[in-house]
Amino acid sequence: MDKEINSVLNSLKKAIEKKEKRKIISFYEYLELVKENPQAVLRNIFQLFHDMVKTYVGEGIDEYPDDPESIGFIKYDCSKLLAEDVDNPFFADRLFANRFIRNVESLKKGSQQNRIYIFEGPHGCGKSTFMNNLLKKFEEYTETKEGQSFEITWLLDEDDKNSARKDCSEKENHKKFEVRCPSHDYPILLIPKNYRIRFLDKFFQSNEKMRSVLGNKEYEWIFKEEVCTICKSLFWSLFDKYGSLEKVLDRVYVCPYKFDRRLGEGISVFNPGDEPIKVGAMGDRRMIQEKLNSVQEKLDSILGTGNLVKYVFSRQAKTNNGIYVLMDIKSNNQDRLLELHNVISEGVHKVGEIEERINSLFLALMNPEDKRIIEEAEGVESFQERIQYIKIPYVMEPQTEIKIYRSIFGEHIDKYFLPMVLENFARVIISTRMNTNSQALSDWIKDLRKYKRYCDENGLLLRMEIYSGVIPPWLSDEDKRNFTAKHRRRVVAEGEKEGEGGFSGRESIRMFSDFFSRFSGKGNLINMDNVCDFFKKMDRERRDKIPKEFLGSLLNWYDYLVLSQVKEALYFYNKQQISEDILNFIFATNYEIGAKIKCVFTGKEFEVTKDFFKLIAEFITGEQMTDSGVMSFVQKIQQKYVEMLTQELKDPGKKDIAETELYKELFESYVKNLKEKVLHPFAKNDNFREAVKAFGTDEFKTFDTRLKDYVSYMIDNLIKKFNYTEQGAKEICLYVLDNDLIEKFS
DSSP states (O other): OOHHHHHHHHHHHHHHHHHHOOOOEEHHHHHHHHHHOHHHHTOOHHHHHHHHHHHHHOSOBOSOTTOTTOOOOOBOOOHHHHTTTSSSOOOOOHHHHHHHHHHHHHTTSSOOSSOEEEEEOOTTSOHHHHHHHHHHHHHHHHTSSTTOOEEEEEEEEGGGGGOSSOOGGGOSSOOEEEEEOTTOOOGGGGSOHHHHHHHHHHHTTTOHHHHHHHTSGGGTHHHHOOOOHHHHHHHHHHHHHHSOHHHHHTTEEEEEOOOBTTTTBSEEEEOTTSOOOOOOHHHHHHHHHHHHHHHHHHHHHHHOSSOOSOOOOOGGGGGTTSEEEESSSOTHHHHHHHHHHHHHHHSEEEETTEEEEOOOEEEEEEOGGGGHHHHHSTTOHHHHTTEEEEEOOSOOOHHHHHHHHHHHHOGGGGGGBOTTHHHHHHHHHHHTTSOSOOHHHHHHOSOGGGGTTTSOTTOHHHHHHHHTTOOOTTSOHHHHHHOOHHHHHHHHHHHHTOOSSSSOHHHHHHHHHHHHHHHTTSSSOBOHHHHHHHHHTSOHHHHTTSOTTHHHHHHHHHHHHHHHHHHHHHOOOOHHHHHHHHHHHHHHTTSOTTOEEEOTTTOOEEEOOHHHHHHHHHHHHOSOOOHHHHHHHHHHHHHHHHHHHHHHHHOTTOOOGGGSHHHHHHHHHHHHHHTTTTTHHHHTOHHHHHHHHHTTSGGGGGSOHHHHHHHHHHHHHHHHHHOOOHHHHHHHHHHHHHTTHHHHTO
């Protein structure tokens, strides 16, 4: 064999054997494991599932840990559980994540059995994707050391049939016959129920960790449950045969429970189109006996022909202590759900004369309209009480909706959008899934019109923020104080009832694909005009799903935010720079346009230009000025400057210009208007607009030095503070100027 091939095969052999080989241990070794780590080794399927979810999701983050009104609306990152390393990712928004984790937490509280958990959601919400990913991660978790669960297997001596009381351990070359527990029962249950409490109490009397576990309600099942009928019969038959508990336990071995969805071991998934297997009690037995007849024959041979152990079990045994799933309650799955009535209610399945104990985690998916199947069924009123519905609505959080777009169209899509525009596309989609009116919001904030710059009249944008776990900073202090735990619970509770209508997940993806292909690659980045144009021009049926006036409110909110960003980017309070501007301005008033001067106060050399006078004059006055108005203001300051010099001749002791009334007046006025009206000097300034367009080109060098400084400073801040690219920063500045947002929000 080729050396390279041999090396590769050996590497594969080691990797597979290391991961796939299940180590079989004795019952005594199993008890040692219990002693070392009782919390993990003694978990049932419900505890195991809980631990799996918490391992992948973690504890979550409370962004407001010191808020006395917090309702525990936690930020859970479900990406490792549902989105990473899967064929089709499922993205959970905050509402669903909290709902899901609450139900998972209940699995550890002792009331988890005798229930079926139905995940209910509309078409296109991703139910199947969610379930497939959940089961995949469960399989992966159970293959790790931390996620191991254990089941019983028997290794019997075939030669025992020749000697009822002979110690087979003394024999040489005796054959072993393996009998796996078809119900995957927990080894600890092999200890007879009547003796189990006393045994565990004595065995672990010096182990405080073990005693604390056994005293926990979630582990009560250890004392209540019984092992399957096959293992129970084997235990007592072998005890009667050998007359020794030690010899019985010598034949008990423990191996990791191998969950395998494809084989139906530990995880059984039924689709609506899967044909049912028509079996009654006897038919079920015949089907199994045809396949496992040799097992029964060998058991009869070893234990005698008295049929002491009936090797009979149903298909339900394959997922006992595992997970049983119905994917959509339709077609054949309707009957399967109704057939589970007794199994779920009583935890028992009858197989011929034998009662088979079933402790499975039952899960199902359902569309809302299929709920009638359960409601209209006869004689299942008590069954309805066993159902725990968990809603999976459409996504209600903009950032989660965007994750879906990125997963399908690629992470690179962000670079085609101006900041916040992609989020606003998602907000339009989500608005169609929300109820227009909110009583909880109305009871909290009496008049939303005071927030018209930030929010729509129905508060949809505000509720989206709250559903994302954010308390917006633009709320008044009074409304923040009034946002008590009571109001928070009511607002979030209303969110639980939304997301069943509007644009579905599939529609949203198709619409984004159409939108993205239409507006990307046009040279400019995708902006809000593109978003509004797209939704306004779609067909009437889809357009009517968008709440009235929402697009207009969203645009107003966006315009106000970007105006604030550009103002923030342009504003800088630099006392030295402001002082220098004023001193240069005062000195320049003594010269004609075009003069090249050196300021005696600052030592700066510059050319006196109309742009220079206009820029500083508008900062000082806070008003937009005409050319004639600027020159009139310059003349006025020049006159005051002359008066100041005249006064200085009369009072030679007053030398520092920064101590004069003229300087102080101009400085105070400059600072006062600087932030609020920082853009006013540039709003109607054509040179400013042209300088923004020319930024990054050789043409930019031709503009006034002070103007270049402002443009460079603004664009640099937009990039650093608000994550714009250089192109995006230039485009958003032009957007603010061309749409006259300064005047819009004056």
